[in-house]
Amino acid sequence: MSEKLTTNKGIPIANDQASMTTGENSSYTVLQDTQLIEKLAHFDRERIPERVVHAKGAGAHGVxxxxxxxxxxxxxKFLSEVGKKTEILVRFSTVGGEKGSADAKRxxxxxxxxxYTEEGNYxxxxxxxPIFFIRDAIKFPDFVHTQKRLSKNNLADADMFWDFLSLTPESLHQATxxxxDRCTPYSYRHMHCFSSHTYLWYNENEEYVxxxxxxxxxxxxxxxxxxxxxxxxxxxxxxxxxxxxLAIExxxxxxxxxxxxxxxxxxxxxYEFDPFDVTKVWYHEDYPLIPLGVITLNRNPQNYFNEIEQAAFAPSNFVPGIGSSPDRLLQGRLFAYEDTQRHRLGPNHHQIPVNRPKNAKIANYQRDGSMNMDESGVNDPNYYPxxxxxIKPDISFKPPAIEVQAVIDKHTRAIEDVDFIQVGEFWRRVLSDEDKQHLVYNLQQHLGNASQRIQLRQTALFYKAEPEYGIAVAKALGLDIKKVEELSKLSPEERAEATKA
Ligand code: HEM
Structure with missing residues (x-):
């Protein structure tokens, strides 16, 4: 059955192929063509800000x-018994590129x-x-800028990328x-996923791990x-x-x-490593993997924009039984995601269907705001108590009290020898000979585009973690190995001084 074409207000449209003009051929268009104005005005606003990071992505629904x-x-509750199923939404992405960038980029x-749990969205x-480049949220904007484009020419730049990383030695584990080749995966289906951070789990008795x-x-x-x-x-x-x-189709x-x-x-x-330092892993032999569940992606979005582009994921969305940890990077993330989503999608982004709790009810006294669709607010009262x-709080959901000893300060975290141990172990114990060859070649292809003083500074870090690693990269880049070795023995400040422009 054919349908009538209408405006956004449901008014039938007589002609959608011609604007209203003063004549048949070249002519002026009249302002009273409100249908044309609505169509252009809506088109003019079709784009929303892309994510400041992770702009290019793909997603699916599952269980x-x-x-x-x-x-x-x-x-x-969603983890309470074997066989229990919970609906999920997943979005995979690259980090640095824009919304139209290539999926295969390193x-x-x-x-x-x-x-979508019965206790709200988690x-x-x-x-x-399993790790990250930095461990303090205050460094994140600088780190991300180095992955983006130079202001003067809008080009990516190997110098700014490696300058920052080599001056930020805690990045070495993830830079490696x-x-x-794990960072050029064949597809989103063929990679592992990690929380990277440490999180809190607690039970009804307020015991936690x-x-x-x-x-x-x-x-x-x-x-x-x-x-x-x-x-x-x-x-x-x-x-x-x-x-x-296509796999899901x-x-x-x-x-x-x-x-x-x-x-x-x-x-x-x-533990020999700070368990809340996101630049470190917990060795599997110390803390073995314990099975928890299985994820299956079985449904493509019907409308990519509605269900994936407008999806809002935030590390601050916890359900009772799960919480954050004293990981300084995670602490910053607890603020940043909801904040960016208020800007990217609006203050009522939680009302967009894909972000709404599907299996829990919202009951509170938050009201109104841009694009409000919430019908629960039609009834007064609009205040508590x-x-x-x-509608009232339930004290039984209280998370455990966690004791801290506090000295408030800008606590600068020094780079120590312990920050290099896991990188050396990664080279020696985890990578195969082929992996090592690829790693060195991949580094040569990228780091080779940076200034030589920055190459030296970065390669000294590889050397400090494991001389064999540093020597392999130095050889690939044609660097003076003695110089790399000397730089590796300096403190971060001395190394920066010895390699400045
Ligand atoms: C202080 C550190 C960090 C800050 C400030 C930060 C900030 C952001 C922001 C603003 C977004 C865009 C969110 C949106 O527009 O909806 C984002 C997306 C994302 N971030 Fe972070 N991030 C940080 C660290 C991390 C870490 C350590 C991870 C992984 C362990 C991570 C994983 C992601 C992912 C997967 C997305 C995309 C989410 C999606 O698909 O919508 N970020 N981040």
Missing amino acids: FEVTNDLSKYTRA DPRGTAFKF DMVGNNI FLFT WVKYHFKTKQGIKNLTNDEAITMCGVNPDHATEDLY DGNYPQWDVYVQIMTPEEALE NSFDD
Whole structure:
């Protein structure tokens, strides 16, 4: 049955192929063509700000199923029993590029999960890498700027990228990971996902533990080499978006096994690495992976803009039983996501269908604001406490009290030898000979574009972590190995002084 074409107010349209003009051929257009004005004005506003990071992405709907009962550690209802299923939304992304950038670019991949639980929406916003470049939120805007474009010419720049990283040695672990083939994954389906941060789990008795999440791909790890990735950027800039979409359309539903590592508060005091430092992992032999569940992606969005572009994931969205940790980077993230979403999507972004709790009811006295659609606010009262309705807080949801000893200061965190140990171990124990060759080649292809003084400073960090690693990179870049070794022995301040412009 044919339908009438209408304006946005439902008024029938007589002619949608011609503007209202003063004559048949060249002529003036009249302001009273309100249909034309509405159509152009709406088009003029079709774009919303893209995400300041992670602008290019793809997503899908699915389900999370519990396979192992860990409810003694967390009161989160969606984790309460084996077999329990929760609807989820997932968005994968690259980090640095714009919304139209190529999926195959070397970059960490963002891995954002929204669990529509019966106690509200829980978001787990991680990456395909278990660690991060920095460990204090105040460094994040500077770090991101180095991945973007120079102001003067709007070009990416190897000098600014490596200048910042080499002056920020805590980035070494992730900088190494970034130049393995894991950061040019074959598709979003063929990579692991990690919380990277440490989070809090607590039970009804207010007992708590620290956890890290790991999502292991059931499709297996599959990567592109550096050269394959460069080719893919040109051949199909949307290759990973297309791969995810087609796999789900074909009924070939991707899956991830979900695990947690668990550390008690007592163990956290003793561990050889700071368990809340996001530049470090917890070794699996110290804290083995404990199965938790399985994720299956089984439904493509019907409208990409509505369901994926407008999706708002925030690390601050916790449900009872899960909380944050004293990770200084995470603490900053607890503010930044909701804040950017108020700007990107508006103060009522939680009312967009994909962001609304699907299995929990919202009941509070927040009202109005731009684009408000909330019908629950039609009834007064609009304040708490009141003596008309019966909406009230429930003290049984109180999280455990956590004791802290505080000295408020701008506590600068020094770079110490311990910051290099895990990078050396990664080179020696985790990477195969082929992985090492690829890593060195990938670094040469990128770091080779930076000024030599910056190459020296960065390669000294590789050397400090593991001489064999530093020597391999120095050779690939044609650097003086003696100089690299000397620089590796300096303090960060001395090294910066010895390599300044
Ligand atoms: C202080 C550190 C960080 C800050 C300030 C920050 C800030 C942001 C902002 C503003 C966005 C855009 C969100 C939106 O527009 O909806 C974003 C997206 C994202 N961030 Fe971060 N970020 C930080 C660290 C991290 C870390 C450590 C990870 C991973 C472990 C991460 C993973 C992601 C992901 C996956 C997205 C995309 C979410 C989506 O698909 O919508 N970020 N971040």
